[in-house]
Amino acid sequence: MSFLTIQDLDVRLRGSGQRLLRGVSLEVAQGQVHGLVGESGAGKSMIGKAILDVLPRSVEIAGGRITLGETDLTALPAKARRHELGQRTALIPQDPLTALNPARRIGGQITDRLTRVLGWGAARADARAVELLDEVQISDPARVMKSYPHELSGGMRQRVLIAAAFAAEPELIIADEPTTALDVTVQKQILKMIAAMQAAHNTTMLFVTHDLGVVARVCQRVSVLFAGHVVEDADIHTLLSVPGHPYSQALLSATPRYDDPRASLRPVPQSVIDATRAEAEAHDV
Amino acid sequence: MAEALQIRRRTPLRLWLSCGWLTVFFACAIFAGPLSPQDPLAQDLLFERLPPFWASGAEPGFWLGTDSLGRDVLSRMIHGARIAAIVALVAGFGACIIGTTLGLIAGYYRGWVDQIISRIVDVWMSFPAVLFAILLVAVIGTGLTSVIVAIVVIDWTRFCRVVRAETMAQSRMDYVDSARIAGFSRARTLFREVFPNVLPVIIAVLTLEMGIAVVVEAILSFVNLSISSDDPTWGGMISEGRLSIHQAWWVLVFPMITLFLTVLSFTQLGEALRERFDPVLR
Ligand SMILES: Nc1ncnc2c1ncn2[C@@H]1O[C@H](COP(=O)(O)OP(=O)(O)OP(=O)(O)O)[C@@H](O)[C@H]1O
Numbered sequence: 001m002s003f004l005t006i007q008d009l010d011v012r013l014r015g016s017g018q019r020l021l022r023g024v025s026l027e028v029a030q031g032q033v034h035g036l037v038g039e040s041g042a043g044k045s046m047i048g049k050a051i052l053d054v055l056p057r058s059v060e061i062a063g064g065r066i067t068l069g070e071t072d073l074t075a076l077p078a079k080a081r082r083h084e085l086g087q088r089t090a091l092i093p094q095d096p097l098t099a100l101n102p103a104r105r106i107g108g109q110i111t112d113r114l115t116r117v118l119g120w121g122a123a124r125a126d127a128r129a130v131e132l133l134d135e136v137q138i139s140d141p142a143r144v145m146k147s148y149p150h151e152l153s154g155g156m157r158q159r160v161l162i163a164a165a166f167a168a169e170p171e172l173i174i175a176d177e178p179t180t181a182l183d184v185t186v187q188k189q190i191l192k193m194i195a196a197m198q199a200a201h202n203t204t205m206l207f208v209t210h211d212l213g214v215v216a217r218v219c220q221r222v223s224v225l226f227a228g229h230v231v232e233d234a235d236i237h238t239l240l241s242v243p244g245h246p247y248s249q250a251l252l253s254a255t256p257r258y259d260d261p262r263a264s265l266r267p268v269p270q271s272v273i274d275a276t277r278a279e280a281e282a283h284d285v
Numbered sequence: 286m287a288e289a290l291q292i293r294r295r296t297p298l299r300l301w302l303s304c305g306w307l308t309v310f311f312a313c314a315i316f317a318g319p320l321s322p323q324d325p326l327a328q329d330l331l332f333e334r335l336p337p338f339w340a341s342g343a344e345p346g347f348w349l350g351t352d353s354l355g356r357d358v359l360s361r362m363i364h365g366a367r368i369a370a371i372v373a374l375v376a377g378f379g380a381c382i383i384g385t386t387l388g389l390i391a392g393y394y395r396g397w398v399d400q401i402i403s404r405i406v407d408v409w410m411s412f413p414a415v416l417f418a419i420l421l422v423a424v425i426g427t428g429l430t431s432v433i434v435a436i437v438v439i440d441w442t443r444f445c446r447v448v449r450a451e452t453m454a455q456s457r458m459d460y461v462d463s464a465r466i467a468g469f470s471r472a473r474t475l476f477r478e479v480f481p482n483v484l485p486v487i488i489a490v491l492t493l494e495m496g497i498a499v500v501v502e503a504i505l506s507f508v509n510l511s512i513s514s515d516d517p518t519w520g521g522m523i524s525e526g527r528l529s530i531h532q533a534w535w536v537l538v539f540p541m542i543t544l545f546l547t548v549l550s551f552t553q554l555g556e557a558l559r560e561r562f563d564p565v566l567r
Pocket residue numbers: 013020038039040041042043044045046047056057058059210
């Protein structure tokens with residue numbers, strides 16, 4: 001029984017009607033981490049934004065269904081959907097620089113969700129925030145709560161964002177390339193931390209990345225996306241050992257391996273790109 | 286490196302000088318009565334065209350000389366500061382409030398609201414501003430209120446454009462999505478999350494706008510469309526001083542320098558504020 005279900009999600013540009021997501025379907029079981037890989041512009045972030053109902057104005061959902069547990073989100077009126085999402089979901093965004101409001105102190109940005117969504121009192125929310133900052137290994141949480149985002153390093157900001165995401169114990173977290181903006185050593189720490197927190201809180205997670213190496217570390221299942229079309233949906237071992245689709249194969253050969261960094265890399269061949277694009281566009285009728 | 290250091294050292298000085306001058310300016314505006322050595326309206330034909338204090342023929346008490354009607358230049362300049370300050374503040378804030386409100390709405394809600402507001406701004410800005418002001422004052426009559434109304438009616442677009450652009454840029458940031466996901470309504474997200482980040486830009490534009498308002502008021506006084514020509518305004522003084530430039534240069538030169546320094550200070554302060562409060566540069 002899957003927890004998050006997306007059926008035939010169709011997202012288009014308003015006006016021109018250009019298709020950004022072409023009938024995307026995926027299922028994520030409760031407590032699982034589901035990877036979403038694909039090159040830049042494949043539509044990974046669009047899927048996350050569609051689920052969280054924060055699509056840009058220039059874009060609209062033209063069809064499909066998104067179900068969270070028993071609730072059909074797409075059938076809810078806007079306000080009820082907002083409420084539902086606020087209680088049950090959270091986002092770990094891509095860029096720690098723009099993900100925190102530069103004009104507000106860190107503390108408020110973590111406790112917002114608690115006071116707002118769960119109706120907690122300020123003292124209780126503050127205590128919880130300190131607890132979570134501890135959990136993401138920030139020393140001196142009390143000082144960090146009073147800081148502004150620009151006073152923290154990139155790695156610290158990303159930890160704060162992780163703390164903020166887990167604070168209200170959401171059932172689903174969407175992590176949109178949470179480590180892409182960080183340098184490699186920090187990246188590994190943060191990945192480990194996300195995986196540990198996810199396991200400890202038993203949170204369902206949709207993990208967006210363009211890096212198969214990252215997927216291999218944290219995900220149990222993966223959807224490979226190309227031009228808004230899911231070309232393959234497989235469990236992680238299958239994908240890494242016997243990828244079914246030529247595009248997944250090519251993507252795998254193009255990814256540096258942690259166990260053998262000197263293995264030669266081959267860029268995705270143009271012929272594969274063309275064939276996959278044709279396959280995606282065949283959906284359009 | 287050397288260049289960077291230089292810029293860093295120059296900024297506070299610029300800021301201090303501008304603040305200093307504007308403090309003097311606003312002090313003159315508030316305490317115009319007690320600060321003026323003479324009655325700014327008193328004419329005395331025996332004392333006409335007295336030179337400034339250092340020249341031979343100067344009279345004590347008339348520090349910067351008198352004009353062709355024997356009125357004290359310094360006292361008139363101090364009272365002129367009061368009118369300039371009123372225009373700068375009232376017109377500046379008026380334009381700011383209208384332009385900021387519309388700019389926030391257009392930049393955040395986008396869609397047809399944005400299209401309507403942006404179209405109005407485009408059409409509005411295609412009129413030549415000063416001509417527009419003159420026309421407006423000509424229609425609604427001269428006087429301080431009409432000058433202020435004219436400036437507000439013309440210059441709200443300046444705020445609207447800048448605020449709209451900045452609001453759009455801020456709205457694309459991930460923290461806005463996070464606020465929405467945390468259950469904040471659109472209106473609340475706009476005011477609690479986006480607005481504080483647009484505020485530094487608003488303050489900077491407001492400061493610049495005050496300088497512009499002072500110039501516009503001077504221009505309107507210069508062409509005699511502001512308040513009655515008896516009342517001391519810098520523009521009016523410049524206009525009158527122009528006629529006697531060969532006999533009494535000081536009547537023209539002192540108000541001009543004052544006007545220039547005041548506008549320059551507003552501009553410099555606006556730039557400095559922007560550098561200082563911009564969250565990205567901070
Ligand atoms: N605000 C927008 N308005 C219109 N089109 C957009 C907008 N944002 C993204 N797109 C388009 O939607 C498509 C999918 O974008 P998306 O951001 O989901 O890509 P992505 O897979 O997340 O890529 P990346 O790895 O670069 O983040 C792209 O073709 C992009 O050009």
